[in-house]
Amino acid sequence: MTGSDAPSSFRLAYVPGVTPGKWVRIWNERLPDVPLHLRTVPSAEAADLLRRGEADAGFLRLPADRAELSVIPLYTETTVVVVPKEHAVAAVDEVAPEELADEIVLHPLDDVLPWERPPGRPARERPATTADAVELVAAGVGLLVVPQSLARLHHRRDLTYRPMPGAAESRVGLAWPEERTTDQVEDFIGIVRGRTVNSSRGRPTPPQPKAKPKPKRADAGGAGRAGTAGRNARRGGPKGDRRGKPRRRSR
Known part of the structure; x- marks a missing residue:
């Protein structure tokens, strides 16, 4: 189209x-x-x-x-674990998946991470949505592992998150x-992809009007020579030629 x-x-x-x-x-x-x-x-x-x-x-x-x-x-995306601010994980810079082995980690039905096996211990029931899981984290029911953008999207003042290297990524x-x-x-x-507006697949700029051609100069072998001949005639011939007037002999 x-x-x-x-x-x-x-x-x-x-x-x-x-x-x-x-x-x-x-x-x-x-x-x-x-x-x-x-x-x-x-x-x-x-x-x-x-x-x-x-x-x-x-x-x-x-x-x-x-x-x-x-x-x-x-x-x-970077994968992070969402925890209450007073949780021990909040005191470290990052956490490995195996370090959550004894924690209840919520696994919502709309989870977007491609897990082979989610970390931690599963909750008794899976929350319906990530938003529901965040509420449960705030209530102290468990932790949540999500892409960082979703942790930011569902940010709460009483929660924080830490990167989890080695976890599944989105x-x-x-x-x-x-x-x-x-x-x-x-x-x-x-x-x-960051192409500029003038790149091959960007919208081209409107074509600029072509400049009018300049008039051609007189042919150097025609009018040019004629003009030179006229000047020479007025000056009495080419430079150095003194035949324009007869020389008088001295006595």
Whole structure:
């Protein structure tokens, strides 16, 4: 879909924790006539929403089923453990997964980390959402391991978090329906990848009017020689030629 068939707006979906503000700002600067509409979608539903054509592109968490989707991996998040501020973990700079072996670690149903085996001891029941799990951490029921962006999203003054090297990690990517790679999708890919406005896939700048050709100078072998001949005639011939006037003999 190109040219006049392109849509008059761009629909961008994103999962919780992703902050698309910087890319949206660049879009609005480069394409002010194409409104960008944002839509938050649960991580588990993002890929299907794109396949249904309810968004032109979206930021989702990987791995994702790439059937019918094109995906560009973008970055990997730091994994952290969320704890009450008075917890012993809050006194260290980072914690390894095995150090939580005796702790109850909550594992919500919407967990986005690709665990082979979650750390710690499981709670009696799994919280429905990450937001519910955060409330349970605040109540002292257990700890929670999440990508750092989700710890920030659900920040509370009575909680803190610490990095957990060696734990499962969440990767974020940009995806769109492969059969609907529109001009607007290409524009957004260029923005996310940091292309400048004049790059090969950026919007080209308007063509500048061509400068009018300068008039040609007179041919050096024609008018030029004629002008020189005229000057020589007035001066009595070329420089050093004194035949213009007869010389008088001295007596």
